[in-house]
Amino acid sequence: MPAVGTSVPRKDGIGKATGSARYADDLHFPGMLYGRTIRSTIPCGRIRSVKLDFDQTGFTVVDYRDIPAEGKNIVALVEYDQPFLVERAIRHLAEPILLLAHADREALNAARVEIEYDVAEPLFDVERSAQLLKGLSIDKGDLEAGFAAADLIIEGTYRTGHQEHVYIEPNGVIAVPEGQGVTLHGSMQCPFYVVKALKSLFGDDAPIRVVQTETGGGFGGKEEYPSMIAGHAALLARKSGRPVKIVYDRTEDMVATTKRHPSIVRHRTGVTRDGRLVAMDVDVLIDGGAYITLSPVVISRGSIHAAGPYRCDNIRIAGRAMFTNTPPNGAFRGFGAPQTLFAIEAHMDRIAESLGMDPVAIREVNALRPGDTTATGQTLTGDCSALEVLREAVRRTDFHRKRAEYKGTNRGIGLSLFFHGAGFTGSGEHRLESKAALELTPTGVRILVASTEIGQGTRTMHAQIVTDALGIPYEQVEVAQPDTMLVPDSGPTVASRTCMVVGKILERCALEMREKLGTLTPAEYYAAHGPLTILKQHEPPAWITWDEERYSGDAYATYSWGCDVAEVELDPDTYEVRPTHFTAVQEFGRAIHPGLARGQIEGGTAQGLGFALLERVVMKDGGMANASLTNYTIPTTLDTPTMDIAILENFYADGPSGAKGLGELPLDGPAPAIVNAIRHLSIDIREIPATPEHILSACSSR
Amino acid sequence: MQFTLNGVPATVDAHPMRRLLDVLREECGLTGTKEGCGEGECGACTVLVDGQAVVSCLVPVAQVAGADVRTIEGLGTDHALQHHFMNEAGAQCGICTPGMIMTASTLPKDATLEEIRVALAGNLCRCTGYEAIYRAIQRANEERA
Numbered sequence: 001m002p003a004v005g006t007s008v009p010r011k012d013g014i015g016k017a018t019g020s021a022r023y024a025d026d027l028h029f030p031g032m033l034y035g036r037t038i039r040s041t042i043p044c045g046r047i048r049s050v051k052l053d054f055d056q057t058g059f060t061v062v063d064y065r066d067i068p069a070e071g072k073n074i075v076a077l078v079e080y081d082q083p084f085l086v087e088r089a090i091r092h093l094a095e096p097i098l099l100l101a102h103a104d105r106e107a108l109n110a111a112r113v114e115i116e117y118d119v120a121e122p123l124f125d126v127e128r129s130a131q132l133l134k135g136l137s138i139d140k141g142d143l144e145a146g147f148a149a150a151d152l153i154i155e156g157t158y159r160t161g162h163q164e165h166v167y168i169e170p171n172g173v174i175a176v177p178e179g180q181g182v183t184l185h186g187s188m189q190c191p192f193y194v195v196k197a198l199k200s201l202f203g204d205d206a207p208i209r210v211v212q213t214e215t216g217g218g219f220g221g222k223e224e225y226p227s228m229i230a231g232h233a234a235l236l237a238r239k240s241g242r243p244v245k246i247v248y249d250r251t252e253d254m255v256a257t258t259k260r261h262p263s264i265v266r267h268r269t270g271v272t273r274d275g276r277l278v279a280m281d282v283d284v285l286i287d288g289g290a291y292i293t294l295s296p297v298v299i300s301r302g303s304i305h306a307a308g309p310y311r312c313d314n315i316r317i318a319g320r321a322m323f324t325n326t327p328p329n330g331a332f333r334g335f336g337a338p339q340t341l342f343a344i345e346a347h348m349d350r351i352a353e354s355l356g357m358d359p360v361a362i363r364e365v366n367a368l369r370p371g372d373t374t375a376t377g378q379t380l381t382g383d384c385s386a387l388e389v390l391r392e393a394v395r396r397t398d399f400h401r402k403r404a405e406y407k408g409t410n411r412g413i414g415l416s417l418f419f420h421g422a423g424f425t426g427s428g429e430h431r432l433e434s435k436a437a438l439e440l441t442p443t444g445v446r447i448l449v450a451s452t453e454i455g456q457g458t459r460t461m462h463a464q465i466v467t468d469a470l471g472i473p474y475e476q477v478e479v480a481q482p483d484t485m486l487v488p489d490s491g492p493t494v495a496s497r498t499c500m501v502v503g504k505i506l507e508r509c510a511l512e513m514r515e516k517l518g519t520l521t522p523a524e525y526y527a528a529h530g531p532l533t534i535l536k537q538h539e540p541p542a543w544i545t546w547d548e549e550r551y552s553g554d555a556y557a558t559y560s561w562g563c564d565v566a567e568v569e570l571d572p573d574t575y576e577v578r579p580t581h582f583t584a585v586q587e588f589g590r591a592i593h594p595g596l597a598r599g600q601i602e603g604g605t606a607q608g609l610g611f612a613l614l615e616r617v618v619m620k621d622g623g624m625a626n627a628s629l630t631n632y633t634i635p636t637t638l639d640t641p642t643m644d645i646a647i648l649e650n651f652y653a654d655g656p657s658g659a660k661g662l663g664e665l666p667l668d669g670p671a672p673a674i675v676n677a678i679r680h681l682s683i684d685i686r687e688i689p690a691t692p693e694h695i696l697s698a699c700s701s702r
Numbered sequence: 703m704q705f706t707l708n709g710v711p712a713t714v715d716a717h718p719m720r721r722l723l724d725v726l727r728e729e730c731g732l733t734g735t736k737e738g739c740g741e742g743e744c745g746a747c748t749v750l751v752d753g754q755a756v757v758s759c760l761v762p763v764a765q766v767a768g769a770d771v772r773t774i775e776g777l778g779t780d781h782a783l784q785h786h787f788m789n790e791a792g793a794q795c796g797i798c799t800p801g802m803i804m805t806a807s808t809l810p811k812d813a814t815l816e817e818i819r820v821a822l823a824g825n826l827c828r829c830t831g832y833e834a835i836y837r838a839i840q841r842a843n844e845e846r847a
Binding site: 007009010012013014015016017018019020021022023025026165166167168169170214215216217218219249250454455456457595596598599602603604605606607628629630634635636637638640642643 | 734735736737739741743773774777779789790792793795797798800819823825826827828831832833834
């Protein structure tokens, strides 16, 4: 029986269920010190003086001057602008200035450092920022001609707030000094990003080894920030000559690390009386925070998805990421798309309302079909399932009946239609040159990839693909822990690419290995001929063309599709909106592991419900004022409704066993589905999270 | 300071106000109990004290003198909940799993879905949306029934 398509046991399941899986904070090294980061207490200005107000016996103290001459004080990522440690200029609150290490945590935490500043005027309001981080424009057809042909023009502005990842394991690493270099163990998504950052810190010749420990959730939050904390631990380890562990507590993790970019999206849309979209003018603005980090890529993906899964001949999308004096915002599952899809999907229900159409009909008219072109001019092929997911969601939920039945009650039902491009944008996958390898062992094979298991099921899903391509039992496939000394660079574990892209390379490795093995089992071949390793590089589909300057062409190799239906109840006393039932219909090629795929949808949906209703980051003086799990609330068991999950199949020719990307898709749909269900209650919400205060004020302005 | 740890008498030399969580992890070497927030909100550090689920980050070790403390390691490696958390993908990243399982282990085997929800309300999971966790607990309970 094939492994693909069945819910085999997770490779890492029993270790996690027995508590034997080892996370960063579970590791201890002889002679280990604990590290602490001293951060700026102002959002903007310059350091005047730093005074160490404690007995320094037993302490290791590091500032920017400890960075070796052959290295640079820059966290190498997309651009090179963010320092590991402030030299003079402070651009945001909680910016790292000084590092301390000590063998005793109480002594470490008791140490007082006094910093004097020259304070400058900070800028927090993204709409007032004149500092452009990244701008882009997507142009299709003739926008003015489109508006001229419209019977009606509908405008709207939609806002989303910061969202905190709340992986339950905070960021943590341990740096172990090794000669002129360092071995770094830590919780992370992208081991080779950390290698790149540490090489920039210590110089290209420094031996750097990075080993991912079991990672207690990432969701994008451990894409770029581990490079920063790794650099800090590594500097302390080098100076002290001892292993140094830095594990953030929850508050530090929330105050200092990245969040989802807040967004303001303006739509101006021309439609005909029969509901056809003829002109879409979209302005996307996101708050990048104080450094570039990943914002150029986030505004790119956000903008590309901003017209939604709809056909329209005349589109202009202007995307801007701006600098502010707040901690840099970063990768978060969906990477800009949940923000812009929230806007278009809330806008579509307003368009339908203006035309007197129902929300299903307006989407039926405009949903992308095979042969249609997207905003970037990409022609879709048979793997486009917008109409299929919409129709199945409407059917399963008996949408029209409930829509009529709930009218005038405290119950509402609403839906959202969405898509998500899998893998890096445009020529990104080509540039990555991702590699994966498969090696024989005395008892089977071992997968060698840098793709990390962060809960989503990387190890299990990759092992299933290899199992079938090689025709051996699942139990004979092992997966190596990502260790940059042992595994090739498979690219980062982001962008819904781990199954579709890296899984495909592994499938090709396994097929070639099967040819080499002939009729032998891996164990027989190993016994007769010794070790064998097959390494392959990703081959993006040859038809992909992308113009980075004009933002046109094939933005993604393929898209996954979803339609969510939210049913909600409004408490007329507290103005609390409670989701009572949620339906998610999603098409992502093929589910390699139906149980894990369902888990991605259920979990992503819950995060999307938090984004929609509960999760409000309160920013005060440039920092998160509610940085604790008491005051920043994520969905508990009592906030999460029952879910009906439907997985539609539509095999993608270039994916392993037909699979596309899934990880991010489920987060795109819940927020607009919820807000559209609230609209069904005649409450006009255009900003999330839709907290009770927010709903109350929307009701009183009716 | 003496208490019973996973059925075995334990003696630790620790400041009475030290968090039970730290004593378990650092003095007793039982790292299956995790820290997620340090303020009793997330439940990742849940252990049983005299059969009751408590968050060990809020318990000074002095409070468990003479008590029966049970951690995930005390369930062994063959408990029905452990198997079903694995088989139903109730564990994704796994960091909340030990705490979830400890709380779930206090439930009667005929617990309804609503009772499971209420019991787990103090255990946060960011990966699963909880549905797979309910499935795991229900399967385990069916097996125990």
